[in-house]
Amino acid sequence: MTADSRKNERYNAREAEPRWQKIWDEREIFATRNDDPQPKYYVLEMFPYPSGRIHMGHVRNYTMGDVVARYKRAMGLNVLHPMGWDAFGMPAENAAMERKVHPKAWTYDNIATMKSQLQSMGLSLDWAREIATCDPGYYKHQQKMFLDFLKSGLVERKQSKVNWDPVDHTVLANEQVIDGRGWRSGALVEQRELTQWFFKISDYAQDLLAAIDTLDRWPEKVRLMQRNWIGRSEGLLVRFALDSNTTPNGESELDIFTTRHDTLFGAKFMALSPDHPLAAAAAAKNPALTEFIAECKRTGTAQELIDKAEKQGFDTGMKAIHPFDPSWKLPVYVANFILMDYGTGAIFGCPAHDQRDLDFVNKYSLGATAVVCPEGQDPKTFVITDIAYDGDGRMINSRFLDSMTIAQAKEEVARRLEKQIRGNRPVGERQINYRLRDWGISRQRYWGCPIPVIHCDTCGVVPVHEKDLPVRLPEDVDFDRPGNPLDRHPTWKSVTCPKCAKPARRETDTMDTFVDSSWYFARFTDPWIASAPTDRKMVDAWLPVDQYIGGIEHAILHLLYSRFFTRAMRATKHVGMDEPFAGLFTQGMVVHETYRRKGGDYVTPAEVKVEGAEGSRHATLIATGEPIEIGGIEKMSKSKRNTVDPDDIIATYGADTARWFMLSDSPPERDVNWTEDRVQGAARFVQRLWRLCGEVAEISKSAPAKSPVEFGTAAVVVRKAAHGALAKVSQEIDKLHFNVCVAHIYELANALGDSIGEIGSESDITSDFAWAAREAADILVQLFHPMMPHLAEECWAVLGHKTLVSVQPWPQVEPGLLIEDTITLPVQVNGKKRADVTVSRDAGNADIEAAVLMLDPVKRALEGKTPKKVIVVPQRIVNVVA
C-alpha cells in the first residue's frame, strides 16, 4: 500500500473488527491456562441476566473490565477474565406464559444472541469457561453444596411470610405486588405463612461486619451500606414484670430490647408490635383491639406508607412494673410502629429522648420527663415538648443515675439488672442485636435450581443422595395456569424415600437466583470439574477476584450473599478463603436525553433529529417533521424509550468507537451521558489515529533499526511526550481512571501530530526523528490497545509489526526522559500568581530566591517593599510574602 493511496483511505471498522476477532479466536490468545506460572490476576464483571439483548450498561461494564484484563495481561500477569449467564429467573417464566415459549428455549436463544453481541465488542474473554447457571452441570454442584450446608447446620426451615395472590394461587415477589395487588390478577395480596428454607447468614453477622474493615479496595459507600444493612446494635434485654392481674392469661413477664437503658427513668409506656404474641392474646378477649391490629396490618409493608402513617396505639389495659421501682406501673400499648422482626417486638418508651416515642405520647397525653440534660443546660429549665433530645449529656431525674454520663448510666443500669434475679434468670442481659435477617431461599417457581430434599411422611425431610444429583428440572411443563408447574407436574414430585423406600414427595421449591450468583466466580476457576463444585487447588489459587466490576444496585444483596456463601463454602471445604472480592468497583449508569411528542408519548433517539447549538436546541420527528419536546437526561430504559442499541452503534461506528466513548470524559463511577456529538468525536479520533499511524509508518521508513545514540531537539520532544504519556496512563489505568487515560492519549496523539506537522519536507526527516516518531507511535498504539483493541491491531500492523499488539508486553518508561534539566516554577506574591521562573533542576533555594526577586512582575507587585519572607516549595512553587 503506498502512502498516497492510504491518505484518503478511511479505517473501516466494520471490515477490520471481525477480522481481528477471528485471528484472536483462532490463536486462542485469551484462553487462560490454569498451569501458567505467572502471577495471577482475576478480573470479573458481574455476569448478565440473559434478558434478550445487551444494553449500553453492559457495554460500559464489560469495556471497563476488558481494559483492566488487557492491561494486566500486558503487564505479564496470568489473567482470568471469564463470562457466563445468570440464567435462572422470573422473566423466562413470564415469557413462557405470555408467548408460549419454554423457559429453557427462551433463555438459550437469548444467550446465543447476547453472546454474539458481546463477541462483536472484541472483549478478551476466555469463552471456554462459559457458564450458564441453568445448566444441570452447574446447578448439580449448587445442590451438592446445599446438602453440605444442611449437614453443617447452615440451613434451616422455618415459617415466614410471603405475598399470596388468592386468585392466581401463587406466591408473588415484592416486585410483582403493585399497590398491594397482584400484578397479573389485580387481587388484593394477602400475607401468608409458609414453611421455607433459609440460609443462616445471621450466624455470620458479626464476621461479615468485622471483615468489611479489611475490604480496603471496596468503595467506602458500599462498605457503609453493608454495615448499615447488617445493623449491629449493642443493648440490653430487660425482662419487665407484668401485673398478672391485668394480663389476659396471667402472663407475668415482657421481654424488651433497648439500646437506651440509661433512660429507664424516663419511661412512660410499653409498646408491643401488632404481631406480638401478647398482643394477640390480649386481642382474643378484646374485639376493639382485634380491629386495631387488623387496621395496622392493612397499612401494608410498603416503606412509604409506614413512613407517612401517624403513630398510633391501643391501650391494652395491661400494666408493666418498673424494674427499679415495684410501685411504678407503666401502661402497655399495642403500637403500629413497633416491628416484630427486630429485637423482641416490644419496647419501653422514653419520649423525651426518642422522637417516635415523643410523637406517640403527645397523641395520648402521657407526658415526657427529660432524663438526659445537654452539657451547659440548666436541668431545672430543660424540658421536652415537640423535639426529642438524642444527644449527649448528663443524667437528671434518674435517682441513682443522676449526674452520670450516658455511658456510665448504661453501665450502671446493666450491672444492677444483671444482678437482679427473677425466677432463675437475671432481669437484664447485655445483648447484641443485628438487623440482618436470615436469607430465605425458597421460591415457589419452576425456572430455578431445585432444592434437593424429599419429604417423607415417616422420615420427615430427607436429603437427596449425592449420587442422585442433579435433581433435574422436568422439561415437560406447562404454564397455562398460575402456580408452580413443579408442584402440579404429574410425576416429577413422586419419589421413594431414600431412607425408608416408602412413597414420598420431592421438594417443589427452587432456590432464589441470588444463590446461583453467589459462587459462579468460584466455578469459573475450574468450570470443567464434574466431581465437585470446585477444584481446591484452582479455586484457592485464583480467588479472591482481584477486580470485580458491576452496578451499584448490587451493593448489598448480591455482594453480601456472595460473602456469606464464600464463608459457607469454606466451612464445607469447597474454598479456602472468606472474602470472594478483594477489589470492587461500581460503575455509573448510562443515561440519555429523553424525547416526547406533544401527546406525551416517548420516542426513541433514532427517530429524532436534533438541531441547533446549546441553548437553542430543538428536535423534530424524522418521519413526519413534527416538533418533539426535549426532556431530561435519564437512565436508559425501555419505558422512557431513550435507549441506544449497541448493535446499531457497532454497525455504524464500530465497537472501538463505542468502547472509547464509554471510557472518555466521564469518571467511571459516575453516570455517562450518551450523546450523538460525542460519539462522532470518538469516531473522528479513531480515524485520526489511523491516519497518524499511516504517516508515521511512512516516516519511519528512514528510521535506523537500532536506537540512535544521539537525539536532536525534535526527537527529544517526541520522546518526552511519549514516555510522559506512558507513565501517566500506566499510573491512571491502575486506578481505573480511564477518562484521565483517554485525555493523556489525546495529548500524545496531539504532540506526535504536531511534531510531524512541523517537518517542512520529507528530506528534512532525520533518522533520529524517524526513530523517535516510530517509537512514539508504537507506544501510542500500545496505550490505546486496551481501549480500542481492533484499531490497535490494525495500526500495529501498519507500523510494520508482525506480532499481535494484544500479546505485547507493556512498554517500559525511560525514566531519564521524565526528568527535565530546568524547571519552571510559578511565582506568587502574597498568594497571587505574578510570574514564572525557570531555574536549573538542582538550583538551591537561595539561588531561586535571588532569581525571583529580580523578576519585573515581582518587583512591580512588591511596590518597592522588602519581602518578609520567601517560601520555596521544591519542584513546586515560590511564594513571596510582602
Add this chain to the structure above:
RNA sequence: GCCCCUGUGGCGGAAUUGGUAGACGCGCCAGACUCAAAAUCUGGUGGUGGCAACAUCGUGCUGGUUCGACUCCGGCCAGGGGCACCA
C-alpha cells in the same frame, strides 16, 4: 426523618491530594482547502475592563485556618442516591 455522595466555563470533566484553576474532549467562532458541501487542517474560546502588555473577579453560598484553599474546618443552600419508625 436519618445517613451518604455531588456541586468547577455553553457542556462532559482535569487539577501530582494544601502549591500555576479550567488539562483533554464536545460545542461554538474565525481562517485555510473546495465551484460548493462534507471531511481534514490552523487559530481562538471563563467573566469584566483595555488596541495591547496587563489588571481584576472567578471552583454552590458564607465564615475560618494557612505564606498559599476546588482541596482542610464550621454554618447554610441546591441536586442525586441509600435506608432502618431498628427500640
